[in-house]
Amino acid sequence: xxxxxxxxxxxxxxxxxxxxxxxxxxxxxxxxxxxxxxxxxxxxxxxxxxxxxxxxxxxxxxxxxxxxxxxxxxxxxxxxxxxxxxxxxxxxxxxxxxxxxxxxxxxxxxxxxxxxxxxxxxxxxxxxxxxxxxxxxxxxxxxxxxxxxxxxxxxxxxxxxxxxxxxxxxxxxxxxxxxxxxxxxxxxxxxxxxxxxxxxxxxxxxxxxxxxxxxxxxxxxxxxxxxxxxxxxxxxxxxxxxxxxxxxxxxxxxxxxxxxxxxxxxxxxxxxxxxxxxxxxxxxxxxxxxxxxxxxxxxxxxxxxxxxxxxxxxxxxxxxxxxxxxxxxxxxxxxxxxxxxxxxxxxxxxxxxxxxxxxxxxxxxxx
Numbered sequence: 001x002x003x004x005x006x007x008x009x010x011x012x013x014x015x016x017x018x019x020x021x022x023x024x025x026x027x028x029x030x031x032x033x034x035x036x037x038x039x040x041x042x043x044x045x046x047x048x049x050x051x052x053x054x055x056x057x058x059x060x061x062x063x064x065x066x067x068x069x070x071x072x073x074x075x076x077x078x079x080x081x082x083x084x085x086x087x088x089x090x091x092x093x094x095x096x097x098x099x100x101x102x103x104x105x106x107x108x109x110x111x112x113x114x115x116x117x118x119x120x121x122x123x124x125x126x127x128x129x130x131x132x133x134x135x136x137x138x139x140x141x142x143x144x145x146x147x148x149x150x151x152x153x154x155x156x157x158x159x160x161x162x163x164x165x166x167x168x169x170x171x172x173x174x175x176x177x178x179x180x181x182x183x184x185x186x187x188x189x190x191x192x193x194x195x196x197x198x199x200x201x202x203x204x205x206x207x208x209x210x211x212x213x214x215x216x217x218x219x220x221x222x223x224x225x226x227x228x229x230x231x232x233x234x235x236x237x238x239x240x241x242x243x244x245x246x247x248x249x250x251x252x253x254x255x256x257x258x259x260x261x262x263x264x265x266x267x268x269x270x271x272x273x274x275x276x277x278x279x280x281x282x283x284x285x286x287x288x289x290x291x292x293x294x295x296x297x298x299x300x301x302x303x304x305x306x307x308x309x310x311x312x313x314x315x316x317x318x319x320x321x322x323x324x325x326x327x328x329x330x331x332x333x334x335x336x337x338x339x340x341x342x343x344x345x346x347x348x349x350x351x352x353x354x355x356x357x358x359x360x361x362x363x364x365x366x367x
Contacts, residue, residue, distance in 0.1 A: 029141045033061045033091070038137055040130050041353055043107060044367065045119045045214070054134045055083055055103040057090040063147075066100065069314045071153025072138055073099040074131050074169070079121070079161030079186075079203070080111045086159045087183075089301040096305065097312045099155065100138055106130035106165060114161075120215045121205040123189045123225050124168035125367060129345075129352050131156070131169050132176075136328050136351040152321035155312055157181040159300045160256060167227040167245070167264075172345045172352060173327045174241035174334060178320040179311045181246040181304050184253055184295050187260040189217075189225040201257055220338035220356065221367055228264040232336050233271035239334065242322055244274045246308050248297065251281040255295040278307055327352070343367070 027036040033056060040050045059065045073093055078086030083103055090101035106127040108114040114121055135154065142149050154177050158166040163185020170180045186193065192200035194207040194217050207217035223229055245268060249261040258279070268275040280297060284290050289306050291298040310318040327334065327347050334345040341358040356367050 026137065026141075029063060029138065029145070030056060031063050033057050036137075038133060040107070040133065041126060043122075043126060050107075052107070052109075052130045052134070053083075053105040054137070055090065055105075056138065057094045057101040057103075059094045059098050059100075061091070061094075066142070066147055066149055067098075068148040068150060069098055069153075070149045071097070071099040071155060071312075072102065072135060072149070072151075073097065073154075073312075074102050074104065074135055074156040074158070074166070076104060076106070076131060076156070076158030076162030076165045077109065078159050079164075080114050081161070082110045087162045087300055088157050088159075088304040092301050093304070097309075098314050099153065099312075100149070102134050102138060104131045104134045118206065118215075120194075120207040120217070123186070123193075123205055124164045124227075125221075125225060125354065127165045128168035128172050129354050131165055132173050133351045135176075139328065140350060150321070151326065152323070153178060153312075153314075153319075154322060154326065155179050155181075157183065157304050157308075158185065159183040159297075160185060160295065163256075164227075168225070170241075170243050170245060171227055171232065171236065171336075172334060172354070174236040174239050174243065175324070175330065176322070176326040176328065177243045178322040179244040179246065179308060181248065181308045183248045183300055183303060184250060184256055184297055186256045187227050187264040189222050190257075190260065192257075194222065201255055203255060218340075220340055220343070223338040224336060224343045224367075228267035229336075230267055230271065233267060233273060235336055237272055240324075241273070242324075244276065244311060244320055246276045246278070246311075248278045248280065248303055248307055250293045250295060250297055251279045252293040253295045 025039045036054050037051045040052045075087045075090050084090050090103055093101040107122050156166045156169055163182040166180050166182050170177055193203045194205050196204040208215040265277045280290055280293055289298050289302045310316045311320040328350050331347045336343045340360055344355050346353045
């Protein structure tokens with residue numbers, strides 16, 4: 001991208017951010033468990049204003065129950081789901097872990113938008129920005145109200161598609177989470193899944209190889225959605241990411257292929273990322289928490305508590321807290337280089353706004 005185009009892009013981003021941070025655009029936190037609608041970044045597939053519905057669950061169901069040990073935790077639904085489906089139960093998380101548990105109806109939530117509509121499935125990019133925006137919103141409102149909470153205790157989990165969004169949230173906000181738990185999530189937008197190739201996963205993300213198609217998948221867009229892209233992992237480490245990545249995946253999962261999960265773990269280990277794999281085989285099945293070595297795994301609420309409870313529970317000797325400022329507080333750009341440019345996640349106003357900067361003189365936004 002030429003310097004003049006970069007400047008124009010930055011000016012537009014600045015104007016957009018000022019518009020979105022206007023108080024009238026953002027709701028207040030509910031006093032009890034409730035729902036809010038938040039302004040979201042525009043989706044190029046359907047230009048125009050966009051909002052996401054966010055469900056907020058407090059410890060004991062009340063905002064007044066928050067204390068200086070309370071953390072914030074995203075719990076993200078599966079591909080095709082809505083609200084808190086297919087992930088850990090938010091009220092259980094809130095009560096047992098002393099967190100504000102947040103479910104996000106990110107881009108393409110629901111069967112119609114994510115499976116039946118013709119647009120390609122986002123596969124974690126704008127979806128994770130939606131989730132991060134919801135997390136920022138809750139923390140920001142608590143700070144405005146001068147309500148004490150523990151900002152070092154920021155966590156995320158999700159199942160299947162929510163596991164993918166969890167991993168992408170940790171990638172696009174590498175200095176924000178203390179711990180994330182990915183349950184059977186997609187690890188990358190493979191050719192198999194992107195183009196519905198025969199013989200592999202049954203997932204179909206509806207992308208196209210035709211450069212003239214509105215569903216065209218560029219190399220850059222595919223690369224940013226590769227959670228364990230080796231160069232991107234190096235970038236995360238250079239940013240001093242402290243996030244512990246817990247991966248729980250069925251050894252016989254063919255929907256979100258186990259081979260992709262093993263590749264992710266190997267790449268993260270090679271880069272020095274703090275990753276803890278749990279590949280669930282027959283020996284781990286107990287009929288209660290783990291009931292399947294396939295995609296479903298079992299009780300996804302109890303899986304989080306059994307596998308990662310020691311990292312999430314106040315008073316635990318293994319409790320994980322982030323040291324230092326989050327990306328929301330640092331308000332710096334996070335940049336990931338791709339084939340013809342780089343994806344930039346701007347935190348200039350606190351919440352994230354993503355954009356692509358091309359090294360070419362002209363070209364469409366591949367996001």
